[in-house]
Amino acid sequence: GNNNINAKLVLLGDMGAGKSSLVLRFVKGQFVEFQESTIGAAFFSQTLALDGATVKFEIWDTAGQERYHSLAPMYYRGAAAAIIVYDITSTESFERAKKWVQELQKQGNPNMVTALAGNKADLEDKRKEGRTYAEDNGLFFMETSAKTAINVNDIFYEIAKSLGFL
Numbered sequence: 001g002n003n004n005i006n007a008k009l010v011l012l013g014d015m016g017a018g019k020s021s022l023v024l025r026f027v028k029g030q031f032v033e034f035q036e037s038t039i040g041a042a043f044f045s046q047t048l049a050l051d052g053a054t055v056k057f058e059i060w061d062t063a064g065q066e067r068y069h070s071l072a073p074m075y076y077r078g079a080a081a082a083i084i085v086y087d088i089t090s091t092e093s094f095e096r097a098k099k100w101v102q103e104l105q106k107q108g109n110p111n112m113v114t115a116l117a118g119n120k121a122d123l124e125d126k127r128k129e130g131r132t133y134a135e136d137n138g139l140f141f142m143e144t145s146a147k148t149a150i151n152v153n154d155i156f157y158e159i160a161k162s163l164g165f166l
């Protein structure tokens with residue numbers, strides 16, 4: 001069979017949750033304290049390999065602002081996977097993440113693998129809720145930190161596995 005597969009993946013979530021930082025960590029292994037906010041959306045790609053199979057993720061990093069909301073379907077339609085990102089220290093960003101889950105459940109591709117990333121896990125002393133909600137809604141869940149790199153590769157690996165590619 002074909003062991004080299006492309007998978008379109010979209011990042012959704014509130015502005016400031018750390019979407020761009022997760023992509024930067026995953027694609028370049030870097031972190032910056034003052035990440036510029038994304039205008040519209042940005043595209044990246046990164047390949048994961050395991051046991052002779054490769055998945056090339058084609059990643060759409062969207063802007064979190066409400067005024068770009070109407071553009072979001074362009075990015076999540078046809079996506080094989082989505083990572084909904086929130087900031088574990090921000091109730092507001094968690095509420096926004098729930099809205100994205102609802103939107104994908106209603107309008108997204110039903111076969112899409114959806115992951116919830118509780119980002120800024122390095123700030124765990126300020127953590128709010130997350131895991132219970134993910135379990136109740138059938139979401140794959142991890143707390144990530146773009147800053148320390150914790151679980152960043154892992155969430156992409158778990159998505160690739162869920163897609164049946166690795």
Ligand code: GDP
Pocket residue numbers: 013014015016017018019020021022032033034035036037038064119120121122123144145146147148
């Ligand atoms: P986006 O709007 O969702 O793309 O968020 P950004 O990636 O632009 O990040 C917003 C801010 O949060 C930036 O100042 C980042 O440096 C910071 N940030 C992102 N990820 C983390 C993280 O895992 N830990 C900490 N402490 N800060 C983070």
Ligand code: MG
Pocket residue numbers: 019020021036037038061062063064
């Ligand atoms: Mg951004």
